[in-house]
Amino acid sequence: MGSKNHNDVIYEIIEHMERADSWLVLSHEKPDGDAIGCSTALVRLGRRLSKKVVFACPDPCPPRYSFLLDGIEPPAPGCPADDFPGGNGVIISVDTSTAARSFPELLKRPVACTVINIDHHIDNGRYGDINWIDPDASATGEMLTELLSISPWGLTKDEASALYSALVSDNGDFQFASTTLKSHDCAMKLMHAGASPTEIAETLESTMSAGALRLWGRAMTRTDMFADGICAIYWLTSEDFAETATSKDATENLVNFLLRIKNVKMAALCCESTEPDGKRKRVRASIRAREPYNARAVAAVFGGGGHDLAAGCAMDSSVSDAVSALRAEMSRYVSGIASDR
Numbered sequence: 001m002g003s004k005n006h007n008d009v010i011y012e013i014i015e016h017m018e019r020a021d022s023w024l025v026l027s028h029e030k031p032d033g034d035a036i037g038c039s040t041a042l043v044r045l046g047r048r049l050s051k052k053v054v055f056a057c058p059d060p061c062p063p064r065y066s067f068l069l070d071g072i073e074p075p076a077p078g079c080p081a082d083d084f085p086g087g088n089g090v091i092i093s094v095d096t097s098t099a100a101r102s103f104p105e106l107l108k109r110p111v112a113c114t115v116i117n118i119d120h121h122i123d124n125g126r127y128g129d130i131n132w133i134d135p136d137a138s139a140t141g142e143m144l145t146e147l148l149s150i151s152p153w154g155l156t157k158d159e160a161s162a163l164y165s166a167l168v169s170d171n172g173d174f175q176f177a178s179t180t181l182k183s184h185d186c187a188m189k190l191m192h193a194g195a196s197p198t199e200i201a202e203t204l205e206s207t208m209s210a211g212a213l214r215l216w217g218r219a220m221t222r223t224d225m226f227a228d229g230i231c232a233i234y235w236l237t238s239e240d241f242a243e244t245a246t247s248k249d250a251t252e253n254l255v256n257f258l259l260r261i262k263n264v265k266m267a268a269l270c271c272e273s274t275e276p277d278g279k280r281k282r283v284r285a286s287i288r289a290r291e292p293y294n295a296r297a298v299a300a301v302f303g304g305g306g307h308d309l310a311a312g313c314a315m316d317s318s319v320s321d322a323v324s325a326l327r328a329e330m331s332r333y334v335s336g337i338a339s340d341r
Protein backbone atom coordinates (compact mmCIF):
# COMPACT_ATOMS: atom_id res chain seq x y z
CA MET A 1 0.00 0.00 0.00
CA GLY A 2 1.43 3.37 -1.05
CA SER A 3 1.60 6.19 1.46
CA LYS A 4 -1.13 8.16 -0.37
CA ASN A 5 -3.66 5.33 0.02
CA HIS A 6 -2.57 4.91 3.59
CA ASN A 7 -3.39 8.54 4.43
CA ASP A 8 -6.55 8.52 2.27
CA VAL A 9 -8.08 5.74 4.32
CA ILE A 10 -7.20 7.49 7.59
CA TYR A 11 -8.82 10.74 6.43
CA GLU A 12 -11.87 8.83 5.24
CA ILE A 13 -12.23 7.27 8.71
CA ILE A 14 -11.80 10.64 10.44
CA GLU A 15 -14.48 12.14 8.21
CA HIS A 16 -16.98 9.36 8.99
CA MET A 17 -16.27 9.58 12.72
CA GLU A 18 -16.63 13.36 12.66
CA ARG A 19 -19.93 13.23 10.76
CA ALA A 20 -21.57 10.51 12.85
CA ASP A 21 -23.85 11.39 15.80
CA SER A 22 -23.30 8.03 17.43
CA TRP A 23 -20.39 5.62 17.70
CA LEU A 24 -20.64 1.97 18.55
CA VAL A 25 -17.17 0.89 19.68
CA LEU A 26 -16.51 -2.86 19.49
CA SER A 27 -13.69 -4.83 21.06
CA HIS A 28 -12.92 -8.49 20.29
CA GLU A 29 -13.76 -11.51 22.47
CA LYS A 30 -11.34 -12.29 25.31
CA PRO A 31 -10.02 -8.74 25.08
CA ASP A 32 -6.32 -8.06 25.55
CA GLY A 33 -4.55 -4.81 26.44
CA ASP A 34 -4.54 -3.60 22.84
CA ALA A 35 -8.31 -4.17 22.43
CA ILE A 36 -9.23 -2.57 25.78
CA GLY A 37 -6.74 0.29 25.39
CA CYS A 38 -7.98 1.15 21.89
CA SER A 39 -11.68 0.78 22.64
CA THR A 40 -11.56 2.83 25.87
CA ALA A 41 -9.52 5.56 24.13
CA LEU A 42 -12.25 5.78 21.45
CA VAL A 43 -15.04 5.76 24.06
CA ARG A 44 -13.35 8.67 25.88
CA LEU A 45 -12.79 10.53 22.62
CA GLY A 46 -16.41 10.02 21.53
CA ARG A 47 -17.74 11.37 24.83
CA ARG A 48 -15.41 14.36 24.58
CA LEU A 49 -16.80 15.08 21.12
CA SER A 50 -20.38 14.77 22.48
CA LYS A 51 -21.19 11.69 20.41
CA LYS A 52 -23.65 9.12 21.69
CA VAL A 53 -21.23 6.30 22.49
CA VAL A 54 -22.04 2.63 23.06
CA PHE A 55 -19.17 0.35 24.05
CA ALA A 56 -19.49 -3.41 23.67
CA CYS A 57 -17.31 -6.46 24.06
CA PRO A 58 -18.38 -10.14 24.02
CA ASP A 59 -16.34 -10.82 27.20
CA PRO A 60 -15.64 -8.84 30.37
CA CYS A 61 -12.50 -6.73 30.71
CA PRO A 62 -9.66 -8.65 32.45
CA PRO A 63 -8.87 -7.18 35.90
CA ARG A 64 -5.36 -6.31 34.70
CA TYR A 65 -6.85 -3.65 32.40
CA SER A 66 -9.75 -2.48 34.56
CA PHE A 67 -7.88 0.77 35.37
CA LEU A 68 -8.52 1.77 31.75
CA LEU A 69 -12.26 1.77 32.51
CA ASP A 70 -11.94 4.40 35.27
CA GLY A 71 -14.82 6.84 34.87
CA ILE A 72 -16.46 4.99 31.99
CA GLU A 73 -19.15 2.30 32.01
CA PRO A 74 -17.85 -1.25 31.53
CA PRO A 75 -18.64 -2.57 28.04
CA ALA A 76 -22.10 -4.02 27.49
CA PRO A 77 -21.82 -7.83 27.69
CA GLY A 78 -24.45 -8.75 25.07
CA CYS A 79 -25.01 -7.66 21.51
CA PRO A 80 -25.99 -3.98 21.80
CA ALA A 81 -28.02 -3.83 18.55
CA ASP A 82 -31.10 -2.47 20.35
CA ASP A 83 -29.13 0.34 21.99
CA PHE A 84 -27.84 1.52 18.70
CA PRO A 85 -29.96 3.99 16.80
CA GLY A 86 -28.32 3.39 13.43
CA GLY A 87 -28.94 6.04 10.83
CA ASN A 88 -26.16 8.54 11.14
CA GLY A 89 -23.86 6.29 13.13
CA VAL A 90 -20.62 4.38 12.77
CA ILE A 91 -19.57 1.03 14.14
CA ILE A 92 -15.85 1.12 14.95
CA SER A 93 -14.30 -2.31 15.37
CA VAL A 94 -10.75 -2.33 16.74
CA ASP A 95 -8.04 -5.01 16.82
CA THR A 96 -10.54 -7.61 15.58
CA SER A 97 -9.44 -9.89 12.75
CA THR A 98 -12.83 -11.44 11.95
CA ALA A 99 -16.46 -10.52 12.59
CA ALA A 100 -16.83 -13.85 14.42
CA ARG A 101 -14.41 -12.58 17.10
CA SER A 102 -16.79 -9.74 17.93
CA PHE A 103 -20.53 -9.49 17.20
CA PRO A 104 -21.06 -11.08 13.77
CA GLU A 105 -24.78 -10.28 13.86
CA LEU A 106 -23.98 -6.56 14.22
CA LEU A 107 -21.21 -6.52 11.68
CA LYS A 108 -23.68 -7.91 9.12
CA ARG A 109 -25.31 -4.44 9.48
CA PRO A 110 -28.89 -4.91 10.61
CA VAL A 111 -28.83 -1.12 10.91
CA ALA A 112 -27.80 1.30 8.21
CA CYS A 113 -24.43 2.57 9.33
CA THR A 114 -20.82 2.46 8.26
CA VAL A 115 -18.59 -0.24 9.71
CA ILE A 116 -15.01 0.93 10.25
CA ASN A 117 -12.51 -1.88 10.71
CA ILE A 118 -9.15 -0.81 12.21
CA ASP A 119 -6.74 -3.67 12.82
CA HIS A 120 -3.17 -4.89 12.47
CA HIS A 121 -3.78 -8.65 12.07
CA ILE A 122 -2.43 -9.84 8.74
CA ASP A 123 -5.31 -12.33 8.39
CA ASN A 124 -8.01 -9.65 8.87
CA GLY A 125 -11.22 -10.65 7.06
CA ARG A 126 -11.91 -7.09 5.79
CA TYR A 127 -15.52 -7.25 7.00
CA GLY A 128 -15.91 -3.45 7.23
CA ASP A 129 -17.16 -0.84 4.79
CA ILE A 130 -13.86 0.92 5.44
CA ASN A 131 -10.97 -1.40 6.22
CA TRP A 132 -7.70 0.02 7.52
CA ILE A 133 -5.43 -2.96 8.02
CA ASP A 134 -1.77 -2.34 8.78
CA PRO A 135 0.13 -5.54 9.57
CA ASP A 136 3.29 -3.46 10.08
CA ALA A 137 1.80 -1.78 13.16
CA SER A 138 2.98 -3.34 16.42
CA ALA A 139 -0.46 -2.68 17.95
CA THR A 140 -3.81 -1.31 16.86
CA GLY A 141 -2.98 1.36 19.47
CA GLU A 142 -0.16 2.47 17.18
CA MET A 143 -2.65 2.96 14.33
CA LEU A 144 -5.08 4.93 16.51
CA THR A 145 -2.21 7.14 17.72
CA GLU A 146 -1.46 7.94 14.10
CA LEU A 147 -5.15 8.59 13.37
CA LEU A 148 -5.64 10.87 16.38
CA SER A 149 -2.41 12.76 15.66
CA ILE A 150 -3.66 13.57 12.17
CA SER A 151 -7.22 14.35 13.35
CA PRO A 152 -8.37 17.79 14.46
CA TRP A 153 -9.35 16.35 17.87
CA GLY A 154 -5.95 15.91 19.52
CA LEU A 155 -5.39 13.59 22.48
CA THR A 156 -6.10 13.99 26.19
CA LYS A 157 -3.88 12.43 28.86
CA ASP A 158 -6.44 9.65 29.55
CA GLU A 159 -6.76 8.81 25.86
CA ALA A 160 -2.98 8.84 25.44
CA SER A 161 -2.52 6.60 28.50
CA ALA A 162 -5.04 4.10 27.13
CA LEU A 163 -3.25 4.01 23.77
CA TYR A 164 0.17 3.71 25.44
CA SER A 165 -1.16 0.73 27.42
CA ALA A 166 -2.45 -0.78 24.16
CA LEU A 167 0.93 -0.21 22.49
CA VAL A 168 3.13 -1.76 25.20
CA SER A 169 0.88 -4.71 25.88
CA ASP A 170 0.99 -5.78 22.22
CA ASN A 171 4.66 -5.11 21.48
CA GLY A 172 5.96 -6.53 24.75
CA ASP A 173 7.27 -3.21 26.07
CA PHE A 174 8.99 -2.56 22.72
CA GLN A 175 10.80 -5.91 22.92
CA PHE A 176 8.92 -7.95 20.30
CA ALA A 177 10.09 -8.09 16.68
CA SER A 178 6.98 -6.13 15.70
CA THR A 179 8.50 -3.00 17.31
CA THR A 180 9.60 -0.39 14.78
CA LEU A 181 10.77 3.20 14.75
CA LYS A 182 7.12 4.08 14.28
CA SER A 183 6.23 2.33 17.55
CA HIS A 184 8.71 4.57 19.37
CA ASP A 185 7.48 7.60 17.46
CA CYS A 186 3.96 6.81 18.69
CA ALA A 187 5.27 6.47 22.25
CA MET A 188 6.78 9.94 21.90
CA LYS A 189 3.48 11.38 20.67
CA LEU A 190 1.61 9.72 23.54
CA MET A 191 4.12 11.00 26.11
CA HIS A 192 3.75 14.50 24.67
CA ALA A 193 0.00 14.12 25.29
CA GLY A 194 0.67 13.20 28.93
CA ALA A 195 1.02 9.39 29.04
CA SER A 196 3.45 8.32 31.76
CA PRO A 197 5.37 5.09 30.97
CA THR A 198 6.35 4.72 34.65
CA GLU A 199 2.80 5.05 35.98
CA ILE A 200 1.46 2.69 33.33
CA ALA A 201 4.21 0.10 33.88
CA GLU A 202 3.69 0.18 37.65
CA THR A 203 -0.06 -0.26 37.19
CA LEU A 204 0.30 -3.07 34.65
CA GLU A 205 3.05 -4.89 36.54
CA SER A 206 1.39 -4.93 39.94
CA THR A 207 -2.02 -6.36 39.21
CA MET A 208 -1.36 -10.07 39.75
CA SER A 209 -3.30 -11.96 42.42
CA ALA A 210 -1.51 -14.47 44.66
CA GLY A 211 -3.68 -17.14 43.01
CA ALA A 212 -2.39 -16.14 39.58
CA LEU A 213 1.20 -16.44 40.78
CA ARG A 214 0.43 -19.94 42.13
CA LEU A 215 -1.19 -20.80 38.78
CA TRP A 216 1.94 -19.65 36.90
CA GLY A 217 4.01 -21.81 39.28
CA ARG A 218 1.97 -24.88 38.37
CA ALA A 219 2.52 -24.31 34.66
CA MET A 220 6.22 -23.54 35.10
CA THR A 221 6.97 -26.75 37.02
CA ARG A 222 5.62 -28.67 33.99
CA THR A 223 8.03 -27.03 31.53
CA ASP A 224 8.58 -29.68 28.88
CA MET A 225 11.43 -29.28 26.38
CA PHE A 226 11.55 -31.04 23.00
CA ALA A 227 12.88 -30.79 19.42
CA ASP A 228 16.48 -30.53 20.62
CA GLY A 229 15.62 -27.77 23.06
CA ILE A 230 14.19 -25.49 20.37
CA CYS A 231 10.62 -25.99 21.62
CA ALA A 232 9.01 -25.84 25.04
CA ILE A 233 5.45 -26.35 26.26
CA TYR A 234 3.45 -26.25 29.46
CA TRP A 235 -0.23 -26.61 30.31
CA LEU A 236 -2.98 -25.92 32.80
CA THR A 237 -6.08 -27.97 33.60
CA SER A 238 -9.52 -26.91 34.82
CA GLU A 239 -8.46 -28.16 38.26
CA ASP A 240 -5.45 -25.81 38.25
CA PHE A 241 -7.75 -22.85 37.64
CA ALA A 242 -10.31 -24.03 40.24
CA GLU A 243 -7.74 -24.76 42.95
CA THR A 244 -6.00 -21.40 42.56
CA ALA A 245 -9.34 -19.55 42.17
CA THR A 246 -8.24 -18.06 38.84
CA SER A 247 -9.60 -17.88 35.30
CA LYS A 248 -8.06 -17.87 31.83
CA ASP A 249 -7.43 -14.10 32.24
CA ALA A 250 -4.64 -14.97 34.68
CA THR A 251 -2.61 -16.59 31.88
CA GLU A 252 -1.92 -13.46 29.80
CA ASN A 253 1.83 -13.32 28.99
CA LEU A 254 2.47 -16.64 30.75
CA VAL A 255 3.43 -18.39 27.51
CA ASN A 256 6.16 -15.80 26.85
CA PHE A 257 8.15 -17.03 29.85
CA LEU A 258 9.10 -20.17 27.93
CA LEU A 259 11.01 -17.98 25.46
CA ARG A 260 13.27 -16.93 28.34
CA ILE A 261 14.84 -20.38 28.26
CA LYS A 262 18.11 -20.27 26.35
CA ASN A 263 17.77 -21.51 22.73
CA VAL A 264 13.96 -21.89 22.87
CA LYS A 265 12.50 -20.49 19.64
CA MET A 266 8.97 -21.82 19.80
CA ALA A 267 6.72 -22.14 22.82
CA ALA A 268 3.17 -23.11 23.65
CA LEU A 269 0.75 -22.97 26.56
CA CYS A 270 -2.32 -25.22 26.57
CA CYS A 271 -5.24 -24.28 28.82
CA GLU A 272 -8.29 -26.40 29.42
CA SER A 273 -11.45 -24.29 29.36
CA THR A 274 -15.17 -24.84 29.62
CA GLU A 275 -16.91 -23.17 26.73
CA PRO A 276 -19.64 -20.65 27.57
CA ASP A 277 -22.14 -22.60 25.41
CA GLY A 278 -22.31 -25.43 27.93
CA LYS A 279 -20.19 -28.00 29.67
CA ARG A 280 -18.09 -28.87 26.66
CA LYS A 281 -14.41 -28.69 27.53
CA ARG A 282 -11.91 -27.43 25.02
CA VAL A 283 -8.22 -26.69 25.05
CA ARG A 284 -7.01 -23.27 23.96
CA ALA A 285 -3.38 -23.08 22.93
CA SER A 286 -1.22 -19.94 22.75
CA ILE A 287 1.82 -20.31 20.54
CA ARG A 288 4.83 -17.99 20.42
CA ALA A 289 7.85 -18.06 18.12
CA ARG A 290 11.12 -16.35 17.42
CA GLU A 291 12.33 -15.86 13.87
CA PRO A 292 12.70 -17.74 11.55
CA TYR A 293 9.90 -19.81 13.07
CA ASN A 294 6.25 -18.94 12.54
CA ALA A 295 3.64 -19.49 15.25
CA ARG A 296 0.71 -18.96 12.88
CA ALA A 297 1.91 -21.81 10.62
CA VAL A 298 1.48 -24.23 13.54
CA ALA A 299 -1.79 -22.68 14.79
CA ALA A 300 -3.25 -22.92 11.26
CA VAL A 301 -2.85 -26.73 11.28
CA PHE A 302 -5.41 -26.76 14.12
CA GLY A 303 -7.70 -24.18 12.50
CA GLY A 304 -6.27 -21.23 14.44
CA GLY A 305 -4.65 -17.97 13.38
CA GLY A 306 -2.88 -14.84 14.54
CA HIS A 307 0.45 -13.17 13.89
CA ASP A 308 3.76 -14.64 12.67
CA LEU A 309 5.23 -14.67 16.16
CA ALA A 310 2.10 -14.93 18.30
CA ALA A 311 -0.85 -17.14 17.38
CA GLY A 312 -3.47 -19.38 18.92
CA CYS A 313 -5.89 -22.22 18.28
CA ALA A 314 -8.57 -24.26 20.04
CA MET A 315 -8.79 -28.04 20.14
CA ASP A 316 -11.64 -30.38 21.07
CA SER A 317 -9.63 -32.89 23.06
CA SER A 318 -8.24 -33.61 26.50
CA VAL A 319 -5.30 -31.54 27.70
CA SER A 320 -2.90 -34.45 27.38
CA ASP A 321 -4.04 -35.18 23.80
CA ALA A 322 -3.82 -31.49 22.87
CA VAL A 323 -0.30 -31.25 24.31
CA SER A 324 0.79 -34.39 22.41
CA ALA A 325 -0.74 -33.18 19.14
CA LEU A 326 0.84 -29.74 19.47
CA ARG A 327 4.17 -31.22 20.51
CA ALA A 328 4.14 -33.48 17.44
CA GLU A 329 3.20 -30.64 15.08
CA MET A 330 5.77 -28.24 16.51
CA SER A 331 8.50 -30.91 16.20
CA ARG A 332 7.48 -31.67 12.62
CA TYR A 333 7.36 -27.96 11.74
CA VAL A 334 10.70 -27.09 13.39
CA SER A 335 12.53 -30.01 11.72
CA GLY A 336 10.99 -28.94 8.35
CA ILE A 337 12.40 -25.46 8.78
CA ALA A 338 15.78 -26.86 9.83
CA SER A 339 15.97 -29.03 6.67
CA ASP A 340 15.00 -26.06 4.47
CA ARG A 341 18.00 -24.07 5.58
Ligand SMILES: [Mn+2]
Pocket (backbone or CB within 6 Å): 034, 035, 095, 120, 139, 140, 170
Ligand atom coordinates in the same frame (compact mmCIF):
# COMPACT_ATOMS: atom_id res chain seq x y z
MN1 LIG B 1 -3.50 -6.14 18.82
